[in-house]
Amino acid sequence: xxxxxxxxxxxxxxxxxxxxxxxGEDLDFQRKWWRFENAAWVVFTLIIILDLSGLFGRGPxxxxxxxxxxxxxxxxxxxxxxxxxxxxxxxxxxxxxxxxGKIQLYVSNSLIKQLGTQxxxxxxxxxxxxxxxxxxxxxxxxxxxxxxxxxxxxxxxIYDFTIGVVGSPPVQAKVVVVP
Amino acid sequence: xxxxxxxxxxxxxxLSFHSSALYLEVLFSMAAVLRAFFxxxxxxxxxxxxxRRPGKQMTPFEFVLIFFIGGLALTAIVGDEVSFTNxxxxxxxxxxxxxxxxxxxxxxxxxxxxxxxxxxxLLENQSWRADTLRHxxxxxxxxxxxxxxxxxxxxxxxxxxxxxxxxxxxxSRLQQDA
Numbered sequence: 001x002x003x004x005x006x007x008x009x010x011x012x013x014x015x016x017x018x019x020x021x022x023x024g025e026d027l028d029f030q031r032k033w034w035r036f037e038n039a040a041w042v043v044f045t046l047i048i049i050l051d052l053s054g055l056f057g058r059g060p061x062x063x064x065x066x067x068x069x070x071x072x073x074x075x076x077x078x079x080x081x082x083x084x085x086x087x088x089x090x091x092x093x094x095x096x097x098x099x100x101g102k103i104q105l106y107v108s109n110s111l112i113k114q115l116g117t118q119x120x121x122x123x124x125x126x127x128x129x130x131x132x133x134x135x136x137x138x139x140x141x142x143x144x145x146x147x148x149x150x151x152x153x154x155x156x157x158i159y160d161f162t163i164g165v166v167g168s169p170p171v172q173a174k175v176v177v178v179p
Numbered sequence: 180x181x182x183x184x185x186x187x188x189x190x191x192x193x194l195s196f197h198s199s200a201l202y203l204e205v206l207f208s209m210a211a212v213l214r215a216f217f218x219x220x221x222x223x224x225x226x227x228x229x230x231r232r233p234g235k236q237m238t239p240f241e242f243v244l245i246f247f248i249g250g251l252a253l254t255a256i257v258g259d260e261v262s263f264t265n266x267x268x269x270x271x272x273x274x275x276x277x278x279x280x281x282x283x284x285x286x287x288x289x290x291x292x293x294x295x296x297x298x299x300x301l302l303e304n305q306s307w308r309a310d311t312l313r314h315x316x317x318x319x320x321x322x323x324x325x326x327x328x329x330x331x332x333x334x335x336x337x338x339x340x341x342x343x344x345x346x347x348x349x350x351s352r353l354q355q356d357a
Contacts, residue, residue, distance in 0.1 A: 026297040
């Protein structure tokens with residue numbers, strides 16, 4: 001059975017030389033491409049240098065430390081976090097943070113939810129919900145004393161958090177979570 | 180202690196604070212297919228920039244490059260979403276991305292040239308195109324290896340060596356006068 005197939009003559013869109021099938025080389029385009037490639041390598045190198053320096057988290061730029069106004073505690077954290085990547089926020093207490101053999105530490109909800117607190121080390125003796133966050137109570141003897149919060153943010157964004165010892169001015173800080 | 184929560188809560192109901200950040204988070208969690216889509220085009224760009232050698236002129240270190248890039252891309256694109264549903268959706272996304280790229284190539288010659296590059300002459304009229312060899316990170320040994328594949332034993336027998344768009348080096352034999 002005959003079929004009507006659409007057909008077109010065989011032709012080469014690229015000019016032929018000596019009736020040979022043309023190679024199709026385009027050196028003008030290729031030279032532009034090589035220039036683009038060189039620029040891309042420079043950009044790639046810059047990205048890696050910025051990454052090593054911590055601009056995208058996990059490096060010297062990302063590490064931050066804040067001390068409360070009265071020097072009762074200080075917080076070491078990552079000001080740039082990565083989504084789904086674990087990090088540690090450490091709170092170090094001075095002797096004046098220990099009241100009646102206890103430390104009461106307030107953390108805002110954003111530390112628990114957006115910044116994804118997975119564990120509190122050591123486990124608190126008591127936890128109270130309220131004032132837009134949680135207040136943990138830890139039995140304590142003498143300084144130096146510290147508490148770690150294991151964080152793992154679940155998504156990118158810019159988040160503020162508040163952390164403080166009851167009776168002292170809190171520390172507020174901002175964390176950028178990159179994808 | 181009083182008022183510490185104000186920075187986050189303000190005067191809004193507790194559930195709506197950080198609504199924009201929450202929206203971003205939800206969008207991100209839904210974006211597995213977007214990650215696959217972006218990942219596909221990012222890999223196309225990287226492989227295009229890294230060079231044409233990985234196409235056919237594969238040496239062991241190029242194998243490492245391809246498998247390593249593939250493994251790292253897999254980790255970033257799949258993330259912790261290891262469900263069957265996600266796998267199927269991401270594979271379909273990759274298929275669609277590939278189809279759209281192939282379709283765009285047929286519609287625009289400029290785009291095709293951008294994605295594939297053009298064939299490049301490496302050796303012609305008994306002289307090497309040194310600039311092309313250097314930029315494409317190809318050694319004369321690579322051309323000679325391709326010549327041997329075509330049954331050519333000496334450089335003098337080569338009429339022209341061309342680096343094709345797929346990374347293969349095609350070598351044509353010089354026509355001997357009768």
